[in-house]
Amino acid sequence: TQTVSQSDAHVTVFEGDSVELRCNYSYGGSIYLSWYIQHHGRGLQFLLKYYSGNPVVQGVNGFEAEFSKSDSSFHLRKASVHWSDSAVYFCAVRGTGGYKVVFGSGTRLLVSP
Amino acid sequence: EAAVTQSPRSKVAVTGGKVTLSCHQTNNHDYMYWYRQDTGHGLRLIHYSYVADSTEKGDIPDGYKASRPSQENFSLILELASLSQTAVYFCASSDPGQRGDTQYFGPGTRLLVL
Numbered sequence: 001t002q003t004v005s006q007s008d009a010h011v012t013v014f015e016g017d018s019v020e021l022r023c024n025y026s027y028g029g030s031i032y033l034s035w036y037i038q039h040h041g042r043g044l045q046f047l048l049k050y051y052s053g054n055p056v057v058q059g060v061n062g063f064e065a066e067f068s069k070s071d072s073s074f075h076l077r078k079a080s081v082h083w084s085d086s087a088v089y090f091c092a093v094r095g096t097g098g099y100k101v102v103f104g105s106g107t108r109l110l111v112s113p
Numbered sequence: 114e115a116a117v118t119q120s121p122r123s124k125v126a127v128t129g130g131k132v133t134l135s136c137h138q139t140n141n142h143d144y145m146y147w148y149r150q151d152t153g154h155g156l157r158l159i160h161y162s163y164v165a166d167s168t169e170k171g172d173i174p175d176g177y178k179a180s181r182p183s184q185e186n187f188s189l190i191l192e193l194a195s196l197s198q199t200a201v202y203f204c205a206s207s208d209p210g211q212r213g214d215t216q217y218f219g220p221g222t223r224l225l226v227l
Contacts (some may be wrong), residue, residue, distance in 0.1 A: 009153075032214055043117075043203055043218035044156075090155060092216075099144060099163065099209055100171070101216060103155040 002027045004093050004104035012110045015083055021076040021107045023091030030096040033074040035065055038088045038106070047089075050074060051096075061085070086111045116140065119204050119219035126226050132191040134222050136204030144207045145187040146171070146216070147179060149200040156203065162187055194226045 003026040013019050025033065032051050036044040048059025055067040065076045074091060091104040117138045126132045138145065144163050148156040158171030160179035168179040176198060178190040191198055204219040 004155075034215070036216075036218075041221075043220045044205075044216070045218070046215045049215065094214055099161065100158060101207075101214070105153075105155040 002031075002093055002095060002100075002102045004091050004102050006089075006091055006104035006107050008107050009105070010108045010110070012112065013081055014112050016080050017111075018079050019077065019081050019085075019109065021089050021091075021109065023074045023076065023104060024072050025074065025091070025093045026072060027093060027095060032094045032096060033065075033067060034092045034094075034101075035059065035063070035074075035076050036090045036092060036103075038090065040087070044090060047076070081109075081111045083111045083113055085109060117204055117206055117217050117219035119202075119222050121222060122220065123223040124225070126191075126194045126224065128195060128226060130194050132194050132198075132224065132226075134189040134191075134202055134204075134224070136187045136189075136219055137185055138187075138204075138206040138217070139185065140206050140208075140217055141184070142206035142208045142217070143184065144209055145181065146205045146207070147177070147187070147189045148203045148205065149173070149198075150203060150221075151200050159189065159202075194224075196226050199224060199226045 005024045034049040035047040038044045050057045050067045088106045094101045146161045147159040162168045162181040180188045202222045205216040207216045
């Protein structure tokens with residue numbers, strides 16, 4: 001059974017701060033890992049994904065995520081956040097042999113000016 | 114650009130009534146999905162489809178039916194709407210053959226059952 005855990009329901013930072021949003025997963029095989037962003041009242045939008053190779057992947061708008069097999073983690077980071085980064089961020093995992101994507105419960109990021 | 118549209122964007126329904134939510138994609142994707150999102154929670158898969166005229170049950174299919182009349186269109190049907198089905202519903206499409214399987218989401222339909 002695939003599970004995705006996002007331990008922080010809410011994160012608040014100031015504009016210009018760095019931020020890390022945590023994601024841990026449980027799955028027994030090869031997987032795809034992704035992050036999505038959801039602005040208020042909108043659908044989810046893809047940020048970045050990892051399948052293999054360099055464990056640090058770059059996404060849009062300065063986001064990056066790092067895969068760690070030993071920690072079963074795929075944390076999302078940004079060096080300097082902007083107020084427009086305020087949104088809910090979802091981590092997602094899919095087995096390479098399957099179709100179903102399992103989403104975490106989301107982390108609401110609030111960037112204060 | 115890939116696009117998924119949903120209609121209606123919001124709906125108020127009465128308990129016991131029938132509700133149909135529609136989804137249309139122009140991505141030429143074979144896979145389409147229906148999710149529900151409850152306040153403060155992630156997404157849960159209701160039904161999905163990988164080919165026209167065929168649908169499959171997801172994790173929470175009870176109380177919902179789905180219909181895929183064409184590659185582009187995927188509907189979610191609540192035959193007898195209940196209070197517990199108040200939620201935001203998202204449709205998505207994807208191409209699992211594409212490495213990483215990015216999902217493209219519609220804007221959502223906010224359903225309130227009274």
